[in-house]
Amino acid sequence: MAEGRARTPALAPAGLRRRVRRPWTGPPRAIIIPGPPARPPAARGSPGRAPMHEDHEANADMGEPLLRRRHSLAHVLAQAVREVRPDARLGFGPAIETGFYYDFLLETPLSDHDLAAVEERMRRIVREDQPFQRVDLPADEAVARLERMGEPLKVEWARELAARGEASLSFYENGAFADLCEGPHVSRTGEIAADAFKLDKVAGAYWRGDEKRPMLTRVYGLAFPSRDELDAFLEQRRLAEERDHRKLGRELELFAISPEVGPGLPLWLPHGTVVRDELEALARETEFRAGYERVATPHITRAQLYYTSGHLPYYQEGMFPPMRLEGEDDYYLKPMNCPHHHMIYAHRPRSYRELPLRLAEYGSVYRYEQSGALSGLLRVRGMTMNDAHIYCRPDQLEEELRAVVEMHRYYYDLFRLSSFWMRLSLHEPTDGHKYVEDPEAWAYSEGVLKRVLATLDIPHRARTGEAAFYGPKIDFQIRNVVGREETASTAQLDFAMPQRFDLAYIGEDGQPHRPYIIHRAPLGTHERFVAFLVEHFGGAFPTWMAPVQVAVIPVGERFLGYAGKVAAALRSHLLRAQVDDSAESLNKKIRRATVAKVPNVVVVGGRDEEQGAVTWRRYVSQKEQISLPLEAFVATVQALRAGRLMDNFADTELPKVG
RNA sequence: GCCCAUGUAGCUCAGUCGGCAGAGCACCUCCUUGGUAAGGAGGAGGUCACCGGUUCAAGUCCGGUCAUGGGCUCCA
Known part of the structure; x- marks a missing residue:
């Protein structure tokens, strides 16, 4: 379904937008939605x-x-x-x-x-x-x-x-x-x-x-x-x-951007770093199950690598200027991880038996974005992406691509991002300057992408002239509950790099063959994805991601000891618990934990201490509270974490423990 | 990069006609020791983004720079 007027899933009710002749006072492609939008x-x-x-x-x-x-x-x-x-x-x-x-x-x-x-x-x-x-x-x-x-x-x-x-x-x-x-x-x-x-x-x-x-x-x-x-x-x-991520990011102390460090170069504060770490753990597990292997690569690289990759001819304006060294090659901050992964692929001969080879890295890259384009965490100059490259045989391409799309769907389901669609970005055949020249490869790879998308039940639209210089791509557009829509990630089919890097594998026939490469980053970059989730969740993370998972509040100074015991029990299971030992009133402490959007608050006093229990109050349900034995509480929070339950949504059922 | 706006305490914001720098929250100290969203009193905190100009006098007027926000372009 490569038509421009593709189904517009969930994003806008079908039939709301219709093609029309362009009004002469309007620029090409005016945007019009008649009637009140279904979603404001x-x-x-x-x-x-x-x-x-x-x-x-x-x-x-x-x-x-x-x-x-x-x-x-x-x-x-x-x-x-x-x-x-x-x-x-x-x-x-x-x-x-x-x-x-x-x-x-x-x-x-x-x-x-x-x-x-x-x-x-x-x-x-x-x-x-x-x-x-x-x-x-x-x-x-x-x-x-x-x-x-x-x-x-x-x-x-x-x-x-x-x-x-x-x-x-x-x-x-x-x-x-x-x-x-x-x-x-x-x-x-x-x-x-x-x-x-x-x-x-x-x-x-x-x-x-x-x-x-x-x-x-x-x-x-x-x-x-x-x-x-x-x-x-x-x-x-x-x-x-x-819900703006810049406002919540400041209030919840997730990140800061300091002019001294540089525009578009966020500092991740302790709370924000917890969120990143949890996302990385999620990706590691998911990718491990899907047969990926992890790699790590440096942040700077000799210019020659980017001539080989084509970044310097095709992408130079997106890169920071080089570091000049006497008597040596220039060095560049890496704008993408792919060339390094290709070098890992190429460091020894490859057999068809080891394909597909899936190399994954949460890699930091730096891009010179125009100053006017910078915006909070959504458009930055330094970012860390959920990157991986899949090297495969032609006969594996379709299956690998499908698995990549399925992994996206898995993540979107997990985060309850029900509104998403894909944009198939194809090259513009007449614009030779923007793309590597190889008409056959473009035709073949674009054909494969179209074929894969045709069999998947995910809405998509095709657009010409938006491909990367080295191949066509699928952009995954997601929309959160606030309605912010972003390109969350991109999967690219690459036929150009294998040639440029002369990548090969020895086939059954004993002859060298070109692998195909899929670039993919389902969780996009930490910067954009966290910003997106912050707005999606209104700053209230599920227990598994929350910077502070449990706030422990003693009703009075006399119960600080028991509060400490509760927190220690949680921490011994690597749960992030914090005792509020300030001199404030009980009400004030509860308010503070609530304003900080801590998902679980336990209040402990004499009644609890006697019974070895806690009184558990949750951010999503506020006033409702239950009393339960400490061990049961710890087990429940562990289950929330282990299952990565989205308990920041009120309709999520809490795990039954014991 | 280009156009517009904005920049005063950690945050949110007052500051009139150019005439001594303000509030609430947060923070610190003391009192209060409590059962579910702000207990009370006191204190500290600012080179008014930065540089220059006009003026007896600039947070306030003018110019420049930087940053942020909204667009354009571009993109994860």
Whole structure:
């Protein structure tokens, strides 16, 4: 199913997005979701996060009233901006998932502070109930009109449309404002609810998305069918902010980013490191069962290796500049682990009998991300990834690939990430510069990927031009309960590296053959995955991952001894227990443990000590509590850990012990 | 890298017209010794991101730099 309009599982209810002809005022691929989204768009992750690129493919039904209103609001916005800044030239102004935007070419960009005045004028225009009038012109007349209007960007676009064979182009006019636009629009501005839209923010955007072209000022607006829905969106956005991994990461002391160390280079604090360690333990076990072997490789490497791999010709802008050494090769920080793993494969001759060879490493890599791209833990310059490379024979490729996809599914089930889909990234045959040249290999490997995906019951979409330079890939897009969607991991099929590194195995026939390589990283990077989980869990980890698994709170100083005994019993089983021995009140201690989202709190006092028991209170259920013997409690927590139960979800059944 | 915004105590944030640096929480000390989400009192803590300029005087005005946030581009 390689169609762009693939099933859109769980992410957006089927049928919500439909293909549509592009509105002329909109950039190619406007994003449109008519009607209130099934899941509030705020849920889309952190506030103000741009609509997903994925949605650019999914256009919608032009007949929808909401779309008409949003698109019309884009015109009204342009009209209002024109009043404030007559020099503004028009770019594109489409409806988007949460409203609309319009791009303007301006001598001096607008600022956030100009928005109130613009919005005021927009409301006035809406109140004036101006009629929208469509005017169709032959293409050449349309171009001439735009030239008279002094709209260079629109002229460019109209010429392009004409060149594509559009015989006639339409304008929409309302009041004193006219814009090249396919429509449709509301018939009068009065059809727009004046209290259901709100200007959101200004941003920069390159004309036609091309960084070599002028930077335009983009004004984003929110627009919904009603005031209530707008308010609901804003509330959702606020709730997402509460779960933002940067906020929770600071509050829970998971990580810190210090300018002294460098942007995009997070420091993992003790609590965050526990989470990483648990993820690594999970990966180690899972990979061991799946027949992987662990390896370890250095962080810096001679330049020559990256000429061999092709990183220097194809990926140099993504790498930190080299370390220069007198009389020696340059050294580079590694941006990927693959070349090292290939060298491990190649360190001695390989037999077909030892394939597939699966080499795994939680490896740290460094990439030079543009400063403007950095964002919390989601986009960093130093990251540690759940990497592995599978070297296999052609006849094993399909099975290995399927196993890789299944491993993803296993993890997603475990973490209760029910919303995920895959993007099959294929190469763009006409773009020779971006990809290693080998048409046959591209065709073959892309064919295998498509075949494997075709047999799996996981939704996917194909996209051209997004392959890695050395082969096609599958990106796993996951969405958490807050609605943040991220590329969690990537599985790549690689036919180029075996050639570049001259990797071989001796086959049954005694002759050397090329292996295939699968690159995979189901848990992605610690940075992105932990950030994602923090938001998914709202900072409340399951017992097995929690930095502090059990907080032990004595009801009074007299019971500190017993509290210590309880904690010691837990620690002897390698459970992370902490006694609150502060001088605070009992209520305060419970509050502190709760605010820290510790999954299990045990309160101990005279009653408990007499019976050798604890009173157990859980984060998920709060007030509910039970009293049980210490041994039973320890065994229960052990079972929670051993089973990696997601006891941070209220519907998870607790293990029965003894 | 480009556009916009922001930067005051560990955190969240006040600080008016340029005129002595503020609050709550957290932290420390003392009192309180308790049965399920903030007991009480006191204390300490700031080169107002950094550099420069204007001014008798700058947290406040201007310029630059750095960082963060939101976009664009790019990607795990």
